[in-house]
Amino acid sequence: MAIRLFDFLASLSAALDLMSPEVVGHHKRVAYIAARLAKRLEAGGNERADLFMAALLHDVGGFSRQSRLAALSFEADGGRHAELGYRLLRTNPLLESAALIVRRHHTPFSQFSRLDEPARKLFLAGVLNLADRVDVLTFRQDKIDPAQVLARLAPRAGEQFAPPVMEALGSLAAEAEFWEPLGTPDPVAALQDDAELFRARGMSRGQLGQASSAFSQIIDFRSRFTATHSRGVAECAVCLAEKAGMPAGDLTAMRLAGDLHDLGKLAVPTEIIDKPGPLDEAEKTIMRSHPEVSEGILSRIPGLDKVATWTTQHHEQPSGNGYPHHVAGPQLTLGSRVMAVADVFTALREDRPYRTGLNLERVTGILEDMGREGAQDPDMVTLAKENLPELDQRRREAQARAAEDFRQFYAGLAPGRPGAMDRADG
Ligand SMILES: [Fe+2]
Numbered sequence: 001m002a003i004r005l006f007d008f009l010a011s012l013s014a015a016l017d018l019m020s021p022e023v024v025g026h027h028k029r030v031a032y033i034a035a036r037l038a039k040r041l042e043a044g045g046n047e048r049a050d051l052f053m054a055a056l057l058h059d060v061g062g063f064s065r066q067s068r069l070a071a072l073s074f075e076a077d078g079g080r081h082a083e084l085g086y087r088l089l090r091t092n093p094l095l096e097s098a099a100l101i102v103r104r105h106h107t108p109f110s111q112f113s114r115l116d117e118p119a120r121k122l123f124l125a126g127v128l129n130l131a132d133r134v135d136v137l138t139f140r141q142d143k144i145d146p147a148q149v150l151a152r153l154a155p156r157a158g159e160q161f162a163p164p165v166m167e168a169l170g171s172l173a174a175e176a177e178f179w180e181p182l183g184t185p186d187p188v189a190a191l192q193d194d195a196e197l198f199r200a201r202g203m204s205r206g207q208l209g210q211a212s213s214a215f216s217q218i219i220d221f222r223s224r225f226t227a228t229h230s231r232g233v234a235e236c237a238v239c240l241a242e243k244a245g246m247p248a249g250d251l252t253a254m255r256l257a258g259d260l261h262d263l264g265k266l267a268v269p270t271e272i273i274d275k276p277g278p279l280d281e282a283e284k285t286i287m288r289s290h291p292e293v294s295e296g297i298l299s300r301i302p303g304l305d306k307v308a309t310w311t312t313q314h315h316e317q318p319s320g321n322g323y324p325h326h327v328a329g330p331q332l333t334l335g336s337r338v339m340a341v342a343d344v345f346t347a348l349r350e351d352r353p354y355r356t357g358l359n360l361e362r363v364t365g366i367l368e369d370m371g372r373e374g375a376q377d378p379d380m381v382t383l384a385k386e387n388l389p390e391l392d393q394r395r396r397e398a399q400a401r402a403a404e405d406f407r408q409f410y411a412g413l414a415p416g417r418p419g420a421m422d423r424a425d426g
């Protein structure tokens, strides 16, 4: 499974944009602007690659709609989502440099000298800061007026923006070809040889695993009642896949699929995810769109075919009554059937705002009913029952570790939005 870091991050950044339909394409446009600025500033290849990755993910810490809109508003202090983005990315060795840049992408240049952080990272954060503001100022405009953009930003050079970075923007802004790609769906494609430079960064399997586990936090941490869900599903899915005799390579893919299975929920507004009561029909339709959204993102990443299939099919049923594609019986892959049982098992065992986790007897009872009704693969239900103590123990440990990560993630931060509510949608 050879995956390019760039392909993975570019797809995930598209997923992030789903959280903010107001600004589709924001991450890619900012990545393009930042790359052009860094080149004009003669930053080295490694620094440009770090900056590019940081730009692709820079608003990753904006979980709630409220905080994303704050990040976009021109006077936003943005400190909280920048810090959360840093905390999400710093645990991944591939993204450590990018994490430092993300952390300071709203910090005014005038405060850099007071920070005990690497000077070049701060410099790159300053580039990202300006690139972000350029997009916020221009993204809705049919015809960009470079003079107006500069007039708005230049007075803040020295205070908000580093003067050399502002100068680089001034020289780029005079070139029409700099602005043209911003009106296209994929401005990154216009970077040509730079895009190749970034593409060359590969990922080992272990690194891919770390990247996807970081992403599971982005999916889960939006609501404190789902904060450990994906990691629990991943552990249960790997356990069942082992018992089903799946080969080692598939176990790696299964963990990724578990981490990412609810990726499409990023496109579901938190207002729906957090709704304390039952969903109405329109809300259900939106909620049920999440496997198809995941499919749209993951199926574009070369090398992740199985992960994409299992993720897309985790709400399908052997009877054909599942969604999104009503795949039935033998057409459902073994991995998808594993994932479906792992998802429901984990969801039922978890505490929810309106109930504590169901006991094992009740959970197996529900799964057996589902097996009889064609909602789950009966063989997979049997396999889960045969390995119940181990399955549940591994789930509990994985979710306890995730809960500790969640606690540390918010440690020392002022509380944001009050704890969100959720239902057992799996
Ligand atoms: Fe941004």
Ligand SMILES: [Fe+2]
Pocket: 229, 233, 261, 262, 343, 425, 426
């Ligand atoms: Fe789920």
Ligand SMILES: [Fe+2]
Pocket: 261, 262, 290, 314, 315, 425, 426
């Ligand atoms: Fe799901």
